Amino acid sequence: MAQAVPATAPAATPIAAPAPPSTPAIQAMDADSQRVIVNTPGRVTAVFLCTEESQKEIRDAAGKLDKFRGLSNFRVIAVVDLRDSLGNMVEGIVRWRMQEDLDEESERLAPFYRANGNNKEPRPDLCAIPDFNGAVCKSLGWPKVSNKLRCVVFGPDGQPLQRWDELKNYTELYDVVAKALGKN
Numbered sequence: 249m250a251q252a253v254p255a256t257a258p259a260a261t262p263i264a265a266p267a268p269p270s271t272p273a274i275q276a277m278d279a280d281s282q283r284v285i286v287n288t289p290g291r292v293t294a295v296f297l298c299t300e301e302s303q304k305e306i307r308d309a310a311g312k313l314d315k316f317r318g319l320s321n322f323r324v325i326a327v328v329d330l331r332d333s334l335g336n337m338v339e340g341i342v343r344w345r346m347q348e349d350l351d352e353e354s355e356r357l358a359p360f361y362r363a364n365g366n367n368k369e370p371r372p373d374l375c376a377i378p379d380f381n382g383a384v385c386k387s388l389g390w391p392k393v394s395n396k397l398r399c400v401v402f403g404p405d406g407q408p409l410q411r412w413d414e415l416k417n418y419t420e421l422y423d424v425v426a427k428a429l430g431k432n
Contacts, residue, residue, distance in 0.1 A: 271407050276327070276377045276384045279346035284375055286325055286388070287402040292409075292428040294421070295325045297390055297398035298376075300333075305397040305415075312418045313425055318361030318370070321404065322429060325375045331382040331393055342378055350374045403428050 274286040286295055296306045316322045335342045354371035361370050379385050390398055396414040401424050403409045410424045426432040
């Protein structure tokens with residue numbers, strides 16, 4: 249009598265996990281009237297939401313990232329939330345003032361660029377985006393005006409790595425950026 253041979257199940261084929269949803273390119277017009285992609289692939293980008301009330305905090309938080317300035321794969325962007333402000337009536341003046349601020353910031357950042365082996369002038373890399381109607385803020389997940397320090401860090405794949413709706417721990421921000429850049 250023949251013995252029954254137990255049936256064997258075919259080897260399991262691993263099923264790939266679904267890809268995370270892709271974040272679309274977030275486009276905006278900067279203070280220099282240049283179209284920029286906020287979450288540019290290939291770069292780690294720290295994006296700060298700036299209001300008149302949060303300017304000092306943003307300078308302090310962004311200053312924690314100065315060590316990385318001049319690296320070709322890193323960028324800081326300030327989105328200036330001008331919803332419900334008088335800036336809407338004087339767009340040209342607002343852009344001019346932002347350009348002046350970026351010129352001054354360029355001089356301050358030059359030594360960090362040199363320390364990172366970058367002999368180019370910082371100014372072309374500096375980016376401030378005046379958001380007169382809130383479209384950029386909304387695309388970044390900030391639909392309502394807030395005076396709290398907001399920040400999002402995008403990884404080199406253009407996807408958000410970390411988001412803060414009230415950033416208080418600048419060391420945490422530094423650590424997220426350092427890890428994304430492989431500098432930890």
